[in-house]
Structures are given as structure tokens and as C-alpha cells.
Amino acid sequence: MIGHGFMGAAHSVGWRQAPAAFDLPLAPQMSVLVGRDADKTASAARKWGWAETSTDWRAVIERDDIDLVDIVTPGESHAEIAIAALAAGKHVLCEKPLANSVAEAEAMAQAAAEAAERGVRAMVGFTYRRVPAVTLMRDMIAAGRIGSIRQVRASYRQDWLADAESPMTWRLDKDRAGSGALGDIGAHAIDMAQFVTGQDVTSVSGVLETLVKERPLMGESVGLGGTAGAGRGRVTVDDVAIFTGRLDSGALASFEATRFATGRKNALDIEISGDAGALHWNLEDMNVLEFYDATADTATQGFTRVLVTEPEHPYLSGWWPSGHMLGYEHGFSHQVKDLVEAVASGTDPHPGFAEGLLVQRVLDAVARSAAGGSAWTDV
Template identity: 70%
Template sequence: MIGNGFMGAAHSQGWRTAPRFFDLPLAPEMTLLVGRDAGRAADAAERWGWSESSDDWRAAVQRDDIDLVDIVTPGDLHAQIAIAALEAGKHVLCEKPLANTTAEAEAMARAAEEAAVTGVRAMVGFTYRRVPAVALARELVAAGRLGVIRQLSVSYLQDWLVDPLSPFTWRLDKQLAGSGALGDIGAHAIDLAQFVTGRSITSVSGTLETLVAERPLSGDGRGLSSSGSGGDAGTAAVTVDDRAVFSARFDDGVLGAFEATRMSTGRKNALRFEISGSEGALSFDLEDLNSLRFYDATLDPAVQGFSKIIVTEPEHPYIDAWWPAGHGLGYEHGFSHQVRDLVIALASGENPSPDFGDGLRVQRVLEAVERSSAERSAWTEIDEKEMAL
């Protein structure tokens, strides 16, 4: 695993736990953790259960005893590491968004396609697909329980940047992060909309805004690039968006409404979607992740209404490996489910899902939203030629 921040802790939890609850066809060995600071990497490796640590990712991807490379670094390193690992014959798991630019994502997708010829696989970490309630929502849509889908809305609301004195981090530097709320959490909203409905976004119209233009540096200035310095030595300019709002047209003509922000007061991790169809509707909120609300419009009007499905039954996706019915799962379980699905795909010689092609499609939507905002265009198309690798 390359990277030892917050997401490194989450991925480590998944690698440690999945083999203990799921009957996997291969046994993951947590061999090496790589971080930019050797001391911090060593501390993280010991805490999270990795056998060794290093500060040299280039040497790591060339090691004969490494079969898979898990990338949890800031986005500016994704393409460089992933392509090097694939060329070295290593399977790759890469955090979302796939890259900082569409050009990088295209290069990664091409490298993944070339590597797949030799049996080397690549997967992008849209982990919220593995929340059991989200997976159940996809099953209900695919089964036709909503009828003809007519509209949907998706939002991802957080508030960890509400305070203008919250310190500057790498996530606020465009060179390191690629974009702000749009890529960091909006990528999840885009992926879930396409995953649950089984449809693809073909055009967008969006607006981005930066609500706090400058933030104070923390003690060591971690994450600050040379281009991110503000006029005051104690502050740094925010070069990404704080809020993204956009409409999206899907390939079947359905219109969707999207919002992503890290400055929504009181919302800690509210990834929400509501999908309405001719025969029913679904509603989900990650802050209540063990439940899915379903409206069955085919019932007698006297008993219609949104019902709350507690997604903890063994018949529900992933649940049979865990606890008795009614005992809820948490945020961290999605990473164990991700490891399960990836390992099963590798053992069977199949391409894991979502693959780098899926990551590229999301990247193109992100870029189109940015372009729409910059050009103040009514709609920005993502045509079929552009969608091809």
C-alpha cells in the first residue's frame, strides 16, 4: 500500500478484516506500507498490521514478492504509480477519483487495458458501491421495481471546512488534489448515480464556487505546493472549489440534479440519493447507512408510503458474512467488501468492477462540469467519441 493517511487506515482495515470474515480464494498478505516520511510510515505499518515499511514506492513496485499495489496517495501521484505498477506486472487498486486530469485517467485506462492482456487487473476504489443498502438499491432498479425512471437527485454534503480558520490541507491545492469538493466527494455522487441506475451521464451543466479563498497554514504546512502560497506567509490560497452544483442528462434522457460541498453546516457525511420512477422510488442517506427507503406505487393507495428496509438480513448483499439480523454495519465495512470483490475477481481471472474504464468515465464527467462552469455554458456534452478509450 502506498500512502499512510486517513484512507490508508481505512484500506488497511479492509485488508486485515476481509480474510477473517469472508471465505476468500486467495490469502492477502500485508507485506509493505510505503509513505513519504520513513518514520511515519514505520509507525503506521506497526499500528495497522503491515510487515514492513518504506519511503520508496519505485522500489516497492519492482519487488518480486509484491503482487498487488494499493494506491491511497493524493491524486497527483495516482497516474505515475499506477502505470509503473501495471507495467511491472502488479495488480492495482487505486483510490478515487482515478486521476487529477482526464489525460492522466486515459493513460491509466490504456495501461490497464494493455496489462489485462497478460492477466494483470486494475480496480478503482468507489467504495460506497459496497454499502449493502446501495447494492440493494441497484438490485431493485435492475429488477424493474421502480418502473420507468423519471428523475433523480444526488448530493454529498460535509461540513469539515465550514470554519474559515480550518487549516489548509493538500485537498485544497489543485496541483495535488485536481479539484475540490467536485472530485473529492462529487466523484462518489456521479459514480453512485450511474451504478445504481445502470445509466451513463452524457451531458452536464454546472457551477463551481470557492467560498473561502485563503486559509491558514498548519504548523508544518503539509500539503502546500509552491503554487499554493498566498501573500501572507501564514496562509495559503485555496485553488479548488468548495461547492459544486450541476445538472446531468443521462443516456436515456433522464435529468439528474447533483450537489457536492464540504461546507454544508451540520452535515457530516451525507451522501444521499433519491430516484423516482413510474412504479416506485428509492431514498438513501449514508448517515443512516443500514437502511434504504422504498416506495411501492403499485400498492393500494391506502397503504402506500415510504417503507424503511433495515438492510441487515442475510439475504441482503454482503450481510451473510457478518452479524445476526438487525446488527448494523459501519463505514469501514465497505473496505472489507471491496477487498472481497477484488480478491474474488483476481482469483477467477476476471476484470474487477469498477475498473479503470469506469474511473475514466467519471473523470470525464468531472472535467465536463469544470468546463461548463468555466465557460458558463448551458450544457457541455460528453459525446460517444470522447467516451471511448
């Protein structure tokens, strides 16, 4: 695994737990953790169970004993590392968004397509697809339970930047992160909408806003957008993204991504309205899927609260007895399960880099629309 920190911890839990929860056809071995700071990388490796460490990712991907590379670095390095790893014959798992630009994502998707011809697989880490309730939503829509889709509402709201004096981080620097709320969390809303509906976003109209233009420079943030001797750095990404989209079928979709939604800690929310019903899910109540059957008796009609903890629900057979909840970390185990099974069977995992590129193109279209006065912009 190249990179660590918050997302590295989540991925590490996935690699550790998946072999215990599921009967995997291959046995993952957590061999090497790579980071820029030797001491911090060694500490993370001890905490999360990696056998050894390195500060040279190029040397690691050339090793014969490494079969798969997991990339959890900031977006600025995704393309370089992923393309090099695929060229070296390594399977790749890369965190979302796939890249910082469409050009980088196109190069990664091309590299993945060429690698697939050699039996090398690539996946992008849109982990929320693998929350059992979300996968169940996808399955129910595909089975026609809500009929033809008319409207999609998707939002991802957080408040961790609501304090204007919160310090600069790499996520607020466009050169490193690519974009702000749009790419960081809006990418999840876009991918989820496309995943559960089975449709692509074809055009968008949006606005982007940076609410706090400067933030304090502290610790590792001193190199982010500041000048010598200055105490504040310039925020170069969006804080809020709000946009409308149109799907393949012509259905309308509304999207919001913000890190200024005071009181909302991690509210990824999606509702799909069809001519025969509706489905709703929110990450802050992640084990529950709400289903409205428009064909039911009007005397008892209403949203039904489905507790997605039964063995017949997606992924649940590997976990706890009925009614016992799953958490944020379980999606990463499900990601490992699906990736390892795809590698073992010689099939392409989903979402692949081509699907990551589709999301990148939507992000780019939103940015172009916002720059052009919110004009409708083709993806």
C-alpha cells in the same frame, strides 16, 4: 500499500478484516507500507498491521514477492504509480477519483486494458458501491422494482471546511487534488448515480464556487499556495459544486457536492424516482434503504424503511446476526472481497479503470461548463 493517513487506515482495516469475514480464494498478506516520511510510515505500519515499510515505491513494485499494489496517495501521483505498477505485472487498487485530469485517467485506463490482456487486474476504489443498501438499490432498479427512471437526485454534503479559519490542506491545492468538493466527494455521487441506474451521465450544466479564498498555513500546509513569510495560503479548488445532468435515457439528474453544508457531517444522499416507485438512501443512516411502491394500495402507500441487515442482502452473509448494523469500514472489506475474487477467477473487477475514466470525464465536463457560464456541456 502506497500512502497511508486516513484512507490508508480505512484500506488497512479492509485488508485485515476481509479474510476473517469471508472465505477468500486467495490469502492477502499485508507486506509493505510505503510513505515519504520513514518514521510516520513505520508508526502507521505498527498500528495497522503491515509487516515492513519503505520510502521507495519504485523499488517495492519491482519486488517479486509483491502481487498487488494499493494506491491511497493524493491524486497527483495516481497515474505515475498505477501505470508503473501495471507495467511491472502487479494488480492495482487505486483510490478515487482515478486521476487529476482526463488525460491521466485515459492513460491509466489504457494501461489497465493492456495489463488485462496479460491477466493483470485494476480496480478504482468507489467503496460506497459496496454498502449493502446501495448494492441492493442497484439490484432492485435492475429488477424493475421502480420501473423506468425519470429523475435522479444525488448530493454529498459535508461541513468540515465551514470554518473559514480551518487550515490549508493538500485537498485545497489544485495541483495535488485536481479539484475540490467536485472531485473529492462529487465523484462519489456521480459514480453512485451511474452504478445504481446502470446509465451514464451524457451532458451537464454546472457551477463551481470557492467560498473561502485563503486559509491559514499550519504545519505541513506551509508549502501549499503560500509565499515566503506569509501566514495564509490561496485555496485553488472549488468549495461547492452544483450541477444538472442528463442520463442515457434522457432522465434528468441533479447533483450537489459541498464541504460547507453546516451541520451535515457525511451526508451522501441519493434518490431515484421511477414511474413505478422510488428508492432513497443516505450514508448517515447507511443500513436503511427506503422503498416506495407506486403500484401498492393507495390507502397504505408510503416509503417503506428496509433495514438492510439480513443474510440474503448483499455482503451480509459474512457478518453479524439479523438486525446488527454495519459501519463505514465494512465497505472496504467488501472491496477487498470483490477484488481478491476477481483476481483469483481471472475476471475484471468493477469498477475498473474504464469506469473511473467515465467519472473523470463527467468531472471535466462540469468544470468546463462552469468555466463557460454554466452552458450545457457534453461528457
